[in-house]
Every structure is written in C-alpha cells, then in structure tokens.
Amino acid sequence: MRNALLLLFVVMAFVAKVNGQETEQEYPWLDSMHQSIASSVNSSAMWFDDYFELKEFDHDEEATGEARIRLGWEPRSRHLNEFETRVKIRVRLPNLKNRADLVFSDYEDDRQNNDLQSSGNNEFTERNRFSLALRWRSSPESGLSHRIGVGRRLQAFVKSRYRHSHLLSEKTKLNWETSGYLYSNDGLGANFSWQLSHSVTKNSIFRWNNHFYFRDHSNDWLWQHNVQKLTQFDEKNALISGFYIEGLSRPNYRLEEYLVSLRWRKNTLRKWLFYEVEPFIMWRRDESFSASYGIALRLEGYFGHD
Numbered sequence: 001m002r003n004a005l006l007l008l009f010v011v012m013a014f015v016a017k018v019n020g021q022e023t024e025q026e027y028p029w030l031d032s033m034h035q036s037i038a039s040s041v042n043s044s045a046m047w048f049d050d051y052f053e054l055k056e057f058d059h060d061e062e063a064t065g066e067a068r069i070r071l072g073w074e075p076r077s078r079h080l081n082e083f084e085t086r087v088k089i090r091v092r093l094p095n096l097k098n099r100a101d102l103v104f105s106d107y108e109d110d111r112q113n114n115d116l117q118s119s120g121n122n123e124f125t126e127r128n129r130f131s132l133a134l135r136w137r138s139s140p141e142s143g144l145s146h147r148i149g150v151g152r153r154l155q156a157f158v159k160s161r162y163r164h165s166h167l168l169s170e171k172t173k174l175n176w177e178t179s180g181y182l183y184s185n186d187g188l189g190a191n192f193s194w195q196l197s198h199s200v201t202k203n204s205i206f207r208w209n210n211h212f213y214f215r216d217h218s219n220d221w222l223w224q225h226n227v228q229k230l231t232q233f234d235e236k237n238a239l240i241s242g243f244y245i246e247g248l249s250r251p252n253y254r255l256e257e258y259l260v261s262l263r264w265r266k267n268t269l270r271k272w273l274f275y276e277v278e279p280f281i282m283w284r285r286d287e288s289f290s291a292s293y294g295i296a297l298r299l300e301g302y303f304g305h306d
Contacts, residue, residue: 076294
C-alpha cells in the first residue's frame, strides 16, 4: 500500500507540473518537424505509387502516406530500463484503385495497442517486430484483406484477415476478426478476437476484449482477456482504466500474468501530438506473482497529409 501511495503521489506531481507549464506558445519548430516528416512520408508514397502506375488508368488522386510514431519509458520495480518505440507507416496507392496499400510497422498489428513493453510474452513480441507488406482488398470498404511481405526477422509470409462488426443495440456493438497466416520458418498461425463495447453515457464506454493466437512453431495458444472503461472528459483528455490477464496453453492452460492500470491520455500543443501517463501494477508467473509497481510515460505523434 505504501508503494502504491508513493506511486500515486509521483503521478499527481508529474501531471500538475505538465499542466502548469502548458501555455499557448507557438512552438514553430513543432510545425517544421511535422511538415518535414509528413513530406518525407508522402514523397515515399508517391514513389511507390508511380512504380505501380498503369498507363491506361487515369486518376486525379495523389498517393498519400501517414506515419504513427510512439516513444515510451515504462519503468517498474525490478525493471527500470523498459523503453518502447513503435513506428507504423501506411502508404495509399491510388494507381491500384485504392484497393492496395503498403504497410510498414515495427510491431504486429494483431496485438493490442495498449500492450505494455514490460508486459506480455516477450519472445512473442520480439518475434513479431518489423514487418513490410503489401495489403490488398477487393474494395476499400471490404472487410477481407490479404497481405504478402516479410516480417519476423525477414521471414516471407502471406496472411488473410476478415473483420466485421454487429450493432446489437443502440448502445452495444460487437467487433470481431479472424486471420490465418503462413511464415517461411515459423509455419502456420491463426488469430481470433472479439470486442464487445457498451456505451454507458455519451462520454463513457465499457469494453470487453478477447484474443487468441495459435502459433505453429511452438504448437500452443497465447490468450489475452481484458476489461476496460474509457472516459472522455473533453476533446483533449481521456482516461482508460483496465484489468488485463494473459496466459498460454502449454504446458497446461494457465495464467502467466495479470495487471491493472490507469491511463491518462492528453492531446497537447498540436492536434497531432499526444502524451500518456499510465501507472500500473503487474503480477507475473516468472516473478512468482510478486507485485511490481510501474509507470508508463509515452509521447505519440501522427504525421501525414489528409
């Protein structure tokens, strides 16, 4: 309890300092940096699109690209050097009638976006870093997509995924997806997940997330479940509280870790820039389920032209 109170005090002090320092200054270097990165991403997009150009296909659209970059530090007791970097770049290719795009990322996009770097099966996370793939859909609105590319330490792979959603009531929605893939070394794999969302109020949502991953190279299932409450206070501030569990099916179906966290996300200075403060408590099997206290500090930017 003493550690938890100390952690809460540190978080409150940090938040108060950040809010107190935020002003309406112009910070022109932020705009210059954003313009430079966005122009670089869009130049790459136009180069790729020209490569696929069909002379008989006339279009008025220009290829565009967008990038998401996230930097984070997630220290916790017993592990202070937990750093996180995530990069995802997507290039839209109108020369392929907007049915295909090129995606580069340094994390597997089937994984939950709210994973902590210090959480989860680290071997699984590391094996899924860095992927470059061409994604194709029969139409821009289709829920079925296919990918071919390289990933997981330069393994060639093919993957098909289907996504769909159902509106169960005015306040309840079910999203689900399933996918199958083949990697040149790891072999076959599959993923199935679903999310049930319920709007409590106009600015508050409960979510129940479930994920199952089958891995051929280890012949087991990785499973994850979590419950979240999302509250948006205004256009710039949101709070996500959650309880998460994760486990494996081998040597038997058992829990590997669980954690609770409270994440505050704020849009700051520019509409494309965000930061997060997330105190958490984690219990892991390889640490004898001894409580580990931590805090995640993240900075995230979105770059590209609409």
